Amino acid sequence: xxxxxGKSDVPGRLVVxxxxxxxxxxxxxxxxxxxxxxxxxxxxSATTRDPRSGETDGVDYFFLSPAxxxxxxxxxxxxxxxxxxGRGHWYGTLWSAVRPSLSAGKWVLLEIDVxxxxxxxxQFPDALxxxxxxxxxxxxxxxxxxRATETPAAIERRLEVARREIALxxxxxxxxxxDTVSKAVEEIVNQLQNEGIPND
Numbered sequence: 516x517x518x519x520x521g522k523s524d525v526p527g528r529l530v531v532x533x534x535x536x537x538x539x540x541x542x543x544x545x546x547x548x549x550x551x552x553x554x555x556x557x558x559x560s561a562t563t564r565d566p567r568s569g570e571t572d573g574v575d576y577f578f579l580s581p582a583x584x585x586x587x588x589x590x591x592x593x594x595x596x597x598x599x600x601g602r603g604h605w606y607g608t609l610w611s612a613v614r615p616s617l618s619a620g621k622w623v624l625l626e627i628d629v630x631x632x633x634x635x636x637x638q639f640p641d642a643l644x645x646x647x648x649x650x651x652x653x654x655x656x657x658x659x660x661x662r663a664t665e666t667p668a669a670i671e672r673r674l675e676v677a678r679r680e681i682a683l684x685x686x687x688x689x690x691x692x693x694d695t696v697s698k699a700v701e702e703i704v705n706q707l708q709n710e711g712i713p714n715d
Contacts, residue, residue, distance in 0.1 A: 648690060
């Protein structure tokens with residue numbers, strides 16, 4: 516995939532982080548980004564779901580109507596898209612959220628699901644892939660139920676998806692078990708440094 520001309524002679528690199536719902540991806544990713552501020556930048560995903568309490572458009576997600584999402588998908592504005600949990604909610608990575616940073620030589624972190632990761636790798640075979648997984652599926656179930664934000668049926672759906680995703684974890688270059696957030700963050704930071712993430 517051609518990167519538009521930018522500020523750097525050396526284009527950046529995509530870092531894809533996946534893992535089942537409830538594994539603590541967002542918490543780990545947030546701390547990794549804080550540790551590597553200026554060297555690793557987040558890609559903000561677009562979604563058709565409604566904003567949750569405290570979420571801001573353009574900060575947490577780009578919130579698009581289903582019609583706008585479809586229009587932009589058909590126009591080729593997305594690097595990858597996926598329908599999540601079969602509920603009709605779509606998520607995707609807009610090219611506009613990654614191209615400028617890559618062109619400027621930045622490494623860009625995409626927190627996306629397994630299907631999206633495969634789509635990205637078809638276009639960026641050198642993307643660095645990291646899968647965050649729980650110590651056990653029982654621990655993941657405990658975390659999901661402790662959130663008390665969904666019905667038992669919804670949790671079962673998430674666990675079913677999680678089992679499928681964990682079965683594909685071996686396709687990722689790195690697999691990180693999130694026993695403790697600090698340990699997972701340290702492991703990922705070390706992996707990125709070993710892979711040659713640029714200094715400030």
